[in-house]
Amino acid sequence: MYQEVILDHYRNPRRWGRLSPVTFSHTGENTSCGDELTFDLRLAEDGETIEEVTFTGEGCAISIASASLLAEELPGMTLSEVRDLDREDALDLLGIELTPMRVPCAVLAEKVVQDGIESHEEGT
């Protein structure tokens, strides 16, 4: 489970930090583990394409690594493309076999971003 790529993203998460200016931010938790992630997103002028992404948080290697991998993917994607991502996409991104109890760690980042998009779209 703990391949070098996972440990690398855990020790040195990409796109780590807070973003300014930011279009919207969202924080979410995995209550079973206590993992917590905050994603900051800035949209391009079309209001649909993701221009910049950062994240911070606290969590296990699986949740931090999956957030880091997702953050690398997001710039250039549209909000509707992100909304269409499912569990399998999050697991594929991580590329390792997980025991069922660890799946919530791996899908947390995707859920936080999707929940953030939903809140943003409800608010506009």
Add this chain to the structure above:
Amino acid sequence: MATQDVDPLDVERVRADFPILERDIDGQPLVYLDNAATSQTPERVIDAISEYYRSYNANVHRGIHQLSQESSIAYEDAHDRIAEFIGADGREEIAFTLNTTQAMNTVAYAWGLNELGPGDEVVLTEMEHHASLVTWQQIAKRTGADCKYIPITDDGYLDMEAAAELITDDTQMVSVVHVSNTLGTINPVAELADIAHDHDAYIYVDGAQSVPHKPIDVKAMDCDFFAFSGHKMCGPTGTGAMYGKRHILEEMQPYLYGGEMILKVDFDEASWNELPWKFEAGTQNIAGGIALAEACDYLDDIGLERIQRHEQQLTEYAYDRLTEHEDVEVYGPPGDDRAGLVAFNIAGAHAHDLSSILNDFAVAVRAGDHCTQPLHDVLGASASARASFYLYNTREEVDMLVEAVDEARQLFA
């Protein structure tokens, strides 16, 4: 200590009583160190459940047919057995519950909701399990009472000077965990009972982590309420008990209403059954209660002092091995003064990653906040891994734990 005088436990013989210990995890022998969460079940307890369903399954106190008589007597006797096991005066002082949490809620709803009001205080500890902490917190919100928390010292003991200050004439209830499920601290509950009683307050003792591991005498402790779970003491899940002093239980209103708990009912009024049935509404876990009594027999046959001593030796060994390295932090009192569990973290790794790696070695530990989130805030850790020992664990299993922890240390260094 009295526990030095008993013969050592024959662990191999004990292990043979537990069928599950024969299984493997992906080809490796199971190392089960999650006993503070739930203990494994000896064959004779499994047989007691099976025997009930095979030969005398019937509802209790409902019929005069033979099966109902047999199940009623076995179920009532189980209450006597549990009373004897913890030093209570008889079945009237023992109501069966689903677990410690339900016992806590029974006291909180049946006593707390009726007796507490603005200006009253409930004194808890920073090391409380959510079972009592959340329950009193919510009852306090409803009644206008306040919760106060006895702080812990840097080495994981209760600050008894602070306790003496916090418990006042405004205190109506002192609710304290007997043994911390996270720190392993053994709290001075008899001393706290004295302080509580000096201020005419009741004391509730959460015995979930003490009853399975050491002899208990609620009368010597002089607690007013006591509770524990069956599944941590070789009994089935969904079993447990609430002890209360008889005169308190007699005055107390029921918590759940329905069948069995009533004496007489008409369309306007109902009166309550005698103790302890007043607190056992609806059909109970009859097989489970009977099997819990069997678990008490099993533990007594082996001897709780012998079990306690065995766990002390394992715990001290595990504590010493784990604290050999500076990047391992163990929470709570020193290894020679704690109950049979060790919660810890290693630098640079989240407890869930640690637990995953341990699982690769077939070592089962708990990872998380152990239902003590506020305590973890005090400790400055979001989670920890916890190894907890019982009568069937061996020194070799501790070695396997340490080996797995070393692997994790190298991976996350």
